[in-house]
Amino acid sequence: MGIEARISSKGQTTIPFEVRERLGLQTGDRIAFIEMEQGYLIIPRNRPVETLFGALAEYALPDTTIDDYDDAVGDGISGHVEGPTGEGKSVS
Missing domain, CATH: 2.10.260.10 (Pemi-like Protein 1; Chain: D)
Incomplete structure (x- = not known):
């Protein structure tokens, strides 16, 4: 194993x-x-995030690039960092 x-x-x-x-x-x-x-x-x-590309290939969406994933991660994180009203939050 x-x-x-x-x-x-x-x-x-x-x-x-x-x-x-x-x-x-x-x-x-x-x-x-x-x-x-x-x-x-x-x-x-x-x-860097580029090392992840390929590791999760079976979960990838067709016709996406590393930039697409990089943007999606940034968009997802921004809601946690800035908060829904744009107010800053502390990130550890």
């Missing part, structure tokens, strides 16, 4: 060396967990 890791009683785990190396993860890097039908996809947050 691949590489496994154990979860502690605090819900913590160590990402195995082989996985960190393959993902290019370093101390202090952030990762995102994207829920998918089969489980979760782990995405390093220290990479």
Whole structure:
């Protein structure tokens, strides 16, 4: 089944060396967990969005470009950052 890791009683785990190396993860890097039908996809947050293109190809809409997705993400985030009335919100 691949590489496994154990979860502690605090819900913590160590990402195995082989996985960190393959993902290019370093101390202090952030990762995102994207829920998918089969489980979760782990995405390093220290990479440009272009590295995601192709990883989710089966979910892609026909005739879309990376710019289309980049714009859609920006549009989706703006509602959370600016709020519905355009008032700024703090983002961590």
